[in-house]
Amino acid sequence: MKKHIIFILLLLPISMLAQTGYLVTINSTKEPVAAGKFEPSWQSLSQYKIPEWFANAKFGIWAHWGPQCQPGQGDWYARWMYEPGSRQYKWQTEHYGHPSVAGFKEVINSWKAENWNPEKLVALYKRAGAQYFFAMANHHDNVDMWDSKYQEWNTVNVGPHKDILTGWANAAKANNLPFGLSVHAAHAWTWYETAQHADTSGNLKGVSYDGKLTKADGKGQWWEGIDIQELYAQNHPLSSNSNNIYAIHSQWDWTNGASIPSQEYCDKFYNRTIDLINQFHPDLLYFDDTGLPLYPISDAGLKIAAHYYNSNMALHNGNLEAVLFGKILTDAQKKCMVWDVERGAPDQIQPDHWQTCSCIGDWHYNTAIYENNSYKSAKSVIHQLIDVVSKNGNLLLNIPVKGDGTIDDKEIKILEEIATWMEINKESIFNTHPWKIFGEGPSAEAANPINAQGFNEGKTKYTSKDIRFNQQGNVLYVTIMGLPDADIIIKSLGKTVMQNRILSIEMLGSNAPIKWEQTTSGLHIKKPAGAANPIATVFKIKMSKTL
Template sequence: MKKSKSILLVWILFLVIQPLVLAQQKYPSPIGPNNEPQQTGKFEATWESLANYEVPEWFRDAKFGIWAHWGPQSQPGQGDWYARHMYDQGSRIYNWHVENYGHPSKAGFKEVIHSWKADNWDPEKLVALYKKAGAQYFFAMANHHDNLDMWDSKYHEWNTVNVGPKTDVIHRWAEAAKNNGLPLGLSVHAAHAWIWYETAQQSDREGDLKGVPYDGILTREDGKGTWWEGLDPQDLYAQNHKPSKDSHDVSSIHSQWDWDNGAQVPTVAYSENFYNRTIDLINKFNPDLLYFDDTALPLYPISDAGLKIAAHYYNNNMKQNNGELNAVLFGKILTDEQKECLVWDVERGAPDAIQDIGWQTCTCIGNWHYNEAVYQQDRYKSAKDVIHMLVDVVSKNGNLLLNVPVKGDGSIDEKEVEIVENIGKWIEINGESIFGTRPWDVFGEGPSAETENPISAQGFNEGKVKMNSNDIRFNQKGDVLYATLMGSPEEDIKIKNLGSMSPFSKGIKKIELLGSSEKVKWKLEKDQLHIEAPKEALNEIAVVYKIFQK
């Protein structure tokens, strides 16, 4: 009898303990119970539960958003990943930093943050410009890999209220979005600071200061008598840990983005801090859209932080909207199963086929962070480049999120203003062919549609295939089909997919040319729809034919 009771007790303990053990095995940095509470509701912190998500129709209608990917790394005007590369001896950014700020053993990235004052920032003016240009939602960056929170962060003392511009940046962006009637998106990138900042705990490999540690090793005690007295650099740099494999190679992080290939696993405390900061952000601002610069979800698969944040975000949004889910959550490099749980974001690129589920591409007219060289060398994307991307993406059931790099002082330069205004001029005339549309039976025809252009990693295939007026993209709204030519046609237009014998043909009642009062002359033939070229060119970007189907 005693033996039976012992066996029963062991079995009960096994049933209780095994899930906990498995959880520890699955998530080396799990989120404990004594953190920001979860909003309960329809969704739980599992992929199976998140699969009940559906992309809201408002987002599918919106098609176009503008992003202010802005933070302290914009202050130097040297482009992307400044806070990582400034600790790489001999690199362009290291050399520039030493010349302008000093050696990173004494003047680390915290000094860049201190120099960032955003003196000319007018969020109301910028968001109003973006709305006038046709943006249907606005995005602001809440934090980057540099780990500075851009709001009055409850769980992170390194935030813009305490340092830098000494203001709640996200609160002011949120007010501007609200005043302009635009849904608010927030982007969160800080999950990878743990390995991204590992260059900050290294030192010069040669020269007079060889072996002198950079400031990533400093602690609160080292700040006595400095401007940052009372702050702990370890809370910013998160470098009180053994470096990842090959951390001396600044490119090694790309193979470790999924927390494998020798990446050091963050501590539970680090994962919990990221979790709490993000929940705080959601609770304070109730964003309509939330973007994670992570494979799948942040800290996945080493932590359940991302899953818990996602469930909280959806449930919180439903609570704010009387049980209706209007939230949009983005992740990168998603499996087919994960694309049921959140919206797939493609960075600087697009798939080469129509997607069954709504998705988004994010891109930039220059670098993600402001770069003076891009301005000086006239290397911005043109309004034509942007519109071609927008039309192509929309034809494949996607949205376009466009970053217009903001300077450190909070302004955008005159070349950027002109690009944004020219985007707006095209959208003012042709916007009906974009907003509220859905994909047609085929996304397009012409040389670019027939060219394979596979995605690499999280995207990065934009610009590899050039388009001209021989390239056509389609989308529809009810019985109206829009055929957009990527340029101004000089010869008659021949659309093969609209010939009377095409399996997609539904017959045509009439055709109009958006922005023109000129009567469109056309003829339906067996193998094509023949449209006479317009007598006058409307614009050099793209012309749109509005085709009324029977």
């Protein structure tokens, strides 16, 4: 009878599930939801207020690091290595063996993180201007990066045999940076479905990959005694259209024929995440999910969110200092948590503070990007940061870490260049707020809509004709995206539209006097003789009263 009920529920529009009840209601007996102000409902979570420290921080750096960085083949390796004909499948068979025998578990076993020095890395990130630091707690590959109570496939038991998160947490504390954790494992259920497949041609045609192995199959193997299904979670029917590796993108919110996780799977994800919160008390918590994890098929995400907020308040004398992120949020959900935009930005100022997460390369380390000199430049990163801050956002930037725990020389150079610009211009970024408009110039006038969870970065090319604004008290910061190549005209600061009187104008990093004139057509600033840094030029304009 229960199977028939579930089938009927699956036919309902996803928006109706919350009205009819969840397919999987979490058993929170092992890990209770902390008592407090917040209940596990969107209505209760809407009491959330973004803490001031986060709105002022503007810039964080992320180590999106795990076993998928070991091959150096970029993103979603543990999914794509089971796709015949793919670059990752070819690399896997050449370096580890055929995925019917040598699956992702062998990649995990080869990952040792032998040169990892978290304090050295986080100190560099702080020097580059990071005001908070993020580490990845787990990815879709389902490996927990700490001494997890509920997942035996964790970095203390396998791979590096190190408590990675404890190392990162101690480094963040030593550098006095708020500590964030990202959780991606809710989707392992469908994401690993490629591990159930088999070659469709060749000598091993029809021989299943290792995704259906059992604990008993581990006898005599390096993973003997550890249940392989605790990693792959593939004892279930495949999602609709699972032979199309791209179909998962349309099923990310558990619609369009996605296989629905079991009670056991959902309970385990909930328990793992509550254990994570209770062990590390993160200042920030990021979910790579639509809304909240396993929503709307389960109340797991709502219970996790309520626990996170309540437990954080208990640690801060009744004040809520926590920051929780989700993707593709409705306007109502944006009142409950912080909207995260992946690799992109809205093209207007947002009423609620938000964040973009981005990367200088792939999310997971990719040797080809290093070899082909394809990293984003420091200039590109800083221009993105300036634009995001002008629209009431923060930038969380991933610096990909190699499997051995180091970053390469080109990444270090980018960070040092960011640090050089920040040393001069950081006052125009941190502790600022948006002005009445975010900018002027060609890029400000062009529409650039978000695609799904983001993915509109890089479509705008900035020049010295592009201007961005932000403010602090009676100071307006006017940033030129590059070196001015002519006199500057700022239309929004003309006499007819600007009631506030200008007291002084200076260029950050320079003592040279700035020549300027305010007319009805705008504020005219004579082209300066030079600038402190060619990436972006910041003018500090003091007004007669607070903006």
